[in-house]
Amino acid sequence: MEDKLKALKAAFPYTLPVMTGYLFLGMAFGILLNSKGYSFIWALFMSIIIFAGSMQYVAIELLCVAFNPLNAFIMTLMVNARHLFYGLSLLEKYNTAGKKKFYLMFGLTDETFSILCATEPPDGVNKGWFMFFVTFLNHLYWITACVLGGILGSLVSFNTKGIDFVMTALFVVIFLNQWKSQKRHAPALIGIGASVICLLIFGAQNFIIPAMGLILISLAFYRKPFEKGAEKCYLPSSSQSS
Template sequence: MSNEKKAVLRVACKAAFPHTIPVLTGYIFLGMAFGILLNSKGYSAWWALLMSGLIYAGSMQFVAIELLASIFNPIQTVIMSLVVNARHLFYGISMLDKFKDIGKKKGYMIFGLTDETFSLLCGAKTPEGVDENWFRFFITLLDQTYWVLGSVMGGVIGSMFKFNTTGIDFVMTALFIVIYLDQWKSTKDHFPAIAGVVVTVLCLIVFKADNFLIPSMIGILIVLALYKKIYDGKGEKR
């Protein structure tokens, strides 16, 4: 690798890191919670490393802990995975343009598109003089690094100390709330945030807790698509 290429990567990584600090603080503790819970079911830190490195599915990994501890049911596992991770279909659709010219990094970028990384890729602006594609790549890579590190730490801590793990999985919900509030504070247009809450609550009432996730994602996508069309139309008139 040439010195020029190394300089480009170094600058992009350095520029990406500050944007990932909120995810760093969240993923370390969230990953630790996962590692501790996984260890409580008899799986060592090596399993935490393997799952976080190869699966890297956040909430699905928490669900997988119970699936591992129960009687193996492949059909239930597939359905559960699709339901829990259905929202990523919509994330992927909205990132098509941004990933269009990213080259060989596209495969990893798709793999690493978590909720938090999606929020950063949508909100973070590439600094002047920084390669945009590498900037986005390092946001994704750093986020997964934090998750893997936290998971392994949790696995090690879980093997050293035994304690009551009741309620520890709430850290994921807490992290989503923090990211939501951060997005709210960082933008003047709160319609997407409000629309997301309203549509989700309505779908929760109509479809109930076991079936509201996919309808709410579809509803949010439709509402935001219509909003973007109206917003862009007003811009053209100006």
């Protein structure tokens, strides 16, 4: 129990920015879902079971049209294909988490991925429980915000026009934060370039999966140069170490 409490206390500060973002994003989802005639109970179960912000927004539209399983499957794959690449980069970390890795895989989001890639638990904190609580707290924030939005939407009338743009705004903010936190921007530029190329070739409806594949191939091809450059950035020079 002591290990769990220590991991929870260590993980909590890292999740505070996510809590702030999820508060507005989740509430927007709950309000938008309620505007389509679905109560906060739907928001509760969707946020618990699906837990994919972008796909939950898409699911609102899927709920309002005739059910097409194949279309829903393809749309889900396209929207969340990036998580396949996130998961590959975290395999080594998750393998040390024991049974907790199953929940870690389920709860992986853009924000959780950013935290787990950029931070290491403090000395004396169990790594598996640290990753678990980062994931769990983010999940809890999302559930709470979605339910609050659903309840608020049922109590107050809102003009929901343009509210779904909040997802696009979130990704822009995440990208800018990552850009500012990194000294080397080549991977980000590759991502932008690959996305633009695939957008022009395949169109707005079909570019996501090809773009992800092109990004993966490009990063794999240039992996060694990137790693060497990173070592030069972070290793102390001879004058500093002496």
